Amino acid sequence: MITSLSIKNYALIDNLQVNFNQGFSIITGETGAGKSILLGGLSLILGKRADLASIKDTSKKCIIEAVFDVTNYNLKSFFETNDLDYEPQTIIRREILPTGKSRAFVNDSPVNLNSLHILGEQLIDIHSQHETLQLVDDSFQFEIIDALAKNNSLLIDYTQQLKAYKSIQKDLEKLLNFKAEAIKEYDYHTFLLNELNEANLLEGELESLEEEYETLNNIEEIRESLSLSNKMFNEEEIGLLSILTNLKNNFKKISNYSNKYENMFNRIESSFIELDDVFSEIETFQENLDADPERLEQVNTKLQNLNNLFKKHLVTSVTELIQIKGELALKVSETDNLDQNIQIKQNALKAIELEINRTSETIHKNRIQAIPILIKQLEGILIGLGMPNAKFKIDLSFSDMFYANGKDNLSFMFSANKGGQFNELKKAASGGELSRIMLAIKSILSKYKQLPTIMFDEIDSGVSGEISNKMGQIMLQMSHDMQVFAITHIPQIAAKGNTHFKVYKEDINNLTVTNLKKLNHDERLVEIAQMLGGIEISNSALAHAKQLLN
Incomplete structure (x- = not known):
C-alpha cells in the first residue's frame, strides 16, 4: 500500500x-x-x-x-x-x-x-472507465479463474516443469542436429584418429628422434672423431693423461716447499681427475657406438610421418598433435554415444511430459470447478450494479499445447441483454458495462488473493x-x-x-x-453537501450529506 x-x-x-x-x-x-x-x-x-x-x-x-x-x-x-x-x-x-x-x-x-x-x-492498479482492455486479455481471465481455483502453487510447479521440459527439448534438438552433422564427419574423424593412434605419439619424442637420427646417420664421422680423441688421451709420452701425470708428479715434489706450489698441484690433480673422467666417457661412447641401418630407417620413417602429420594438421609440435588426438577421440566418442544420449534425453522428456500433463490436468479440473462459482458471483454482483440480465458463458477445453499457464483454451463470453447472444466481452459490453464488470471482478479477486x-x-x-x-x-x-x-x-x-x-x-x-x-468531518460534510446541491449549500443538501455520512 x-x-x-x-x-x-x-x-x-x-x-x-x-x-x-x-x-x-x-x-x-x-x-x-x-x-x-x-x-x-x-x-x-x-x-x-x-x-x-x-x-x-x-x-x-x-x-x-x-x-x-x-x-x-x-x-x-x-x-x-x-x-x-x-x-x-x-x-x-x-x-x-x-x-x-x-x-x-x-x-x-x-x-x-x-x-x-x-x-x-x-x-498500484489505476483503473478508469477507459482502461478495461485488461478484461479481454486471456492471461487476466485465467488469473481470475485461477484465483478462485486456488491454482497458485500448481501454476508455480507447472512453470518449473515447463521450464525443465523446454530445456530438455532444446538439449534433445541439439543432439539430433549434432548427430545429423556428426554422421557426415564421423568416418573422416575416425580415420584421422586412427592415423594419430598408429603414430604412437609421445611428449618430447621429436627431439629424441632427431638426435638419434643425427647419430645413426653420421656414425662413421663420430667413430673416427672418438678414436682420434682416445689416442690424444692415451698415447704414450705425448698423450694428455701421460703429460698431466708427469706434470702432477713434478709439482708434488715441491708442494711441501710453498703453499703456491701446493695449490698448483691441487689444481693439476683436479684437471687430471676431470680429464680422466672425460676419457672414460669417450671409451664408453666407442663401446656403445654401433651402426644400425635398420634402426636408422625406422627413425627416418617415424620423423617423416611426424612431419606429414604436422603439415596435415597445421601444427609444429607433438604436443599439439596429442591435443588434436584428444579432441578427435572426444568427437568420435560423442558420435558413438549419441544414440545412447539421445535415448536418455527422450526418456527424460517423456518423464517430465507425464509430470506436466498430470499438473495441467489438475489445474484444468480446478478451473472447471471454479468457473460456475465465478459466474454465480459475477452475475450476482452485476444485478446490484444495474445489469440484471448480464450472463457469462465461460468454456474451457484441454489442448495438446503447453501454454505459459497450462494446456487450456479459454472462451470468456458475455451477454448483456435477456435472450441476447453470447459474444466476446469487448464486442458484447459497452464501456460503462466493462467498468462495472471490472469492479465486480476486482471485488471477487480481493477475497482470494493479495491485490x-x-x-x-x-x-x-x-x-x-x-x-x-x-x-x-x-x-x-x-x-x-x-x-x-x-x-x-x-x-x-x-x-x-x-x-x-x-x-x-x-x-x-x-x-x-x-x-x-x-x-476533517465538518469539511467533509460541506464537500458532500456541495456535491449534492452545488456551491450554495441548502439545508436539505446538508441534511442529506449528514444522512449519507451516518
Whole structure:
C-alpha cells in the first residue's frame, strides 16, 4: 500500500505532501481542479515516461517520491533479481531534470523504467472507465479463474516443469542436429584418429628422434672423431693423461716447499681427475657406438610421418598433435554415444511430459470447478450494479499445447441483454458495462488473493444514485482486504470512504497551483453537501450529506 506521496514542481503542483491510510480513501474536487495532474504524477512513480512540459518551473528539477509498505507483496525475489535493497517501507523516487533527462530510484538505487514499471504494476492498479482492455486479455481471465481455483502453487510447479521440459527439448534438438552433422564427419574423424593412434605419439619424442637420427646417420664421422680423441688421451709420452701425470708428479715434489706450489698441484690433480673422467666417457661412447641401418630407417620413417602429420594438421609440435588426438577421440566418442544420449534425453522428456500433463490436468479440473462459482458471483454482483440480465458463458477445453499457464483454451463470453447472444466481452459490453464488470471482478479477486492498491478513477460516471451506492459499497468491502482509492463526483460513493481528500486550485502570488488536503468531518460534510446541491449549500443538501455520512 502507498503510505505517502510527495510531488514538487510538477504541472500546477508546487509542493504537495500527503499521507495515506489503509482502507477506503476518497478523492474529490471540481472538474479541472487537478485530479488528472495527481494521477499523472503518480504514473511517473509507476514507470510512465516523463515529459519536460510536466515541469512547473523549468529552472528547477521535478521530484516525485512515494513510500510503499510492501510487507505483504512477496517482492523479495524481485528486489534480489534487480540487485535492489529490500525494505518493507520502500521509497520510489522519480526526478525530471530541467534538461529533460529523467532518473528513477528505488530505495536510493537507480533503476531503469522497465524495472520500475514491473514493480509499479505490483503496487498500484489505476483503473478508469477507459482502461478495461485488461478484461479481454486471456492471461487476466485465467488469473481470475485461477484465483478462485486456488491454482497458485500448481501454476508455480507447472512453470518449473515447463521450464525443465523446454530445456530438455532444446538439449534433445541439439543432439539430433549434432548427430545429423556428426554422421557426415564421423568416418573422416575416425580415420584421422586412427592415423594419430598408429603414430604412437609421445611428449618430447621429436627431439629424441632427431638426435638419434643425427647419430645413426653420421656414425662413421663420430667413430673416427672418438678414436682420434682416445689416442690424444692415451698415447704414450705425448698423450694428455701421460703429460698431466708427469706434470702432477713434478709439482708434488715441491708442494711441501710453498703453499703456491701446493695449490698448483691441487689444481693439476683436479684437471687430471676431470680429464680422466672425460676419457672414460669417450671409451664408453666407442663401446656403445654401433651402426644400425635398420634402426636408422625406422627413425627416418617415424620423423617423416611426424612431419606429414604436422603439415596435415597445421601444427609444429607433438604436443599439439596429442591435443588434436584428444579432441578427435572426444568427437568420435560423442558420435558413438549419441544414440545412447539421445535415448536418455527422450526418456527424460517423456518423464517430465507425464509430470506436466498430470499438473495441467489438475489445474484444468480446478478451473472447471471454479468457473460456475465465478459466474454465480459475477452475475450476482452485476444485478446490484444495474445489469440484471448480464450472463457469462465461460468454456474451457484441454489442448495438446503447453501454454505459459497450462494446456487450456479459454472462451470468456458475455451477454448483456435477456435472450441476447453470447459474444466476446469487448464486442458484447459497452464501456460503462466493462467498468462495472471490472469492479465486480476486482471485488471477487480481493477475497482470494493479495491485490495491489487499486485506484478507481471515475468509473462511476453515468450511473444512477442507487447503482453508485452499490458500487461504493463494493469498494468499501474490498478495502477490508486491501487499500482502495476512488476518484469520484458522486456523493453516495464519497460518503463511504474511511478518509476523504479534496483536490483544489488556488491562486498564490498571481500563480494558480493545485493542492490536496485531507478533510476533517465538518469539511467533509460541506464537500458532500456541495456535491449534492452545488456551491450554495441548502439545508436539505446538508441534511442529506449528514444522512449519507451516518
